[in-house]
Amino acid sequence: MTFTLVLILIGALLLLVIGINVIQQQKERAEAERRIELARQRAIIDETETVLSNTGMIPCSSHIMMILYRRVQDALEIATTLSSSQQKTDYQRRLADLKNQIASLQNSAAQIPAIESFKLPDNDKQILALVQMLKKLKAILRAEHNKGKVDPNVFSQEEGRVDNLQLRINVESMLSRARAASFMKQYGSSKQMVTKALSTLHAIKAQTPNDPFIARKVDEAKLLLDEIMGAQKMSAPSGQKLKNEEDDIDMLFQPKKKW
Template sequence: MIFTLVLVLIGVLLFLVIGINVIQQQKERAEAERRVELARQRAIIDETEEILSQSSMFPCSSQIILVLYKRVRDALKIAKGMAGTQVADYERRLNDISGQVTNISNGTQNTPPIEGFRLPDNDKQVLALVQVLKKLKAILRSEHNKGKVSMGIFSEEEGRIDSLQLRINVESMLSRAKMSCATKQYGTAKQMVTKALSTLQAIKAQTPNDPFIGRKVDEAKALLEEISGAQKESAPVVQQDKEEKDIDVLFQQKKKW
């Protein structure tokens, strides 16, 4: 009888130990998942706030600004429930962002024209702008897929980003063409200008009254003429050099064998 009771007690203890281990593992798993999710939400907040801080680099509409602020607000709501001892900080930030969302939603919608956009002179700023636009486009598509951005706003804002990216691409091609021309790589330079001109013509068909595109078309055509002229001038020089070498070979001292 005592032996049976001991076995029962041992079984109960084992069951309790196993149960406690299972509960502990579940708690640890839940804590790990909480930390991972909190880190993910913080990454979303940091990325979006970084884009907001750089939105002055290009003509940014109030619609896309609202999309970004709402993204931060939604991430803060989720993070607040997982923040633990930092919940007060997340609560304060959430109140600030919610106020921004309300102000933008109730304010006048502003959509600055992209025609006045000017590419930064600094290469680092241009690279930063390219990266910002790439991230912004990915965020816009992600929020649209989640049903948080209407089709109309998505199409309009994606078109604006595409147009800005094309402008940057054209500026980059013309800049590289000028560099190639300076180093007398006329074939590469002509290829770059021709590609830039083709892109500009496509944009001009969509926005015929854009003064920036008109100026860049004229600039590309002038650069193409300059490259073609440089090619023609360099061709006779090459031929003359070849003829001089042929004459030198003809009248050079014969070797005796």
């Protein structure tokens, strides 16, 4: 009888130990998941706030600002529920400030500045920051649209504006590289890049026909192409020029073919 009781007690103790281990593992798993989710929300907040800090570089509509604000708000609300008391206080304060900004934006008239007002920064570092910002902005816009948080018409309009800005930057980049290639006497590559830039400009012009930026860049690209062609002709070896002239003379005085 005593032996049986001891076995029962040992079994109960083992079950208790196993139960405690299971509960502990569940707590550790829940804590790990909490930390992972909190880190994910922090990353969303940081990424979106970085984009927000650079929106002054582009003609940004109030629709985009609202999408970005809402994204930060959603992430802050989730982060608040997952944070410790000290972190929670900070997130609650930031959330209150953000809600005031959203309310102010909602009470203001919708702003959609013309894309023609965009000016490319002169500084290469700023241009790189702009390229990275537009890439992130487009990814955010698509992600929020896939969640059903962006009206399809707004999504289509704003994605088109981002695409247009990216094309403008690409044009500037192609013309810059074409000048560099021409300077290095790589005329074939230079002409190819200018031709591609002109093709891109005509595509943008179809969307915004009255854009002075596009008209100016078309003239600039054509002038650059003429300069490249002239430089290529001037740099051709004199022997090649003479051979071409002799070929032209031979063609002129060769016997006429009878048909």
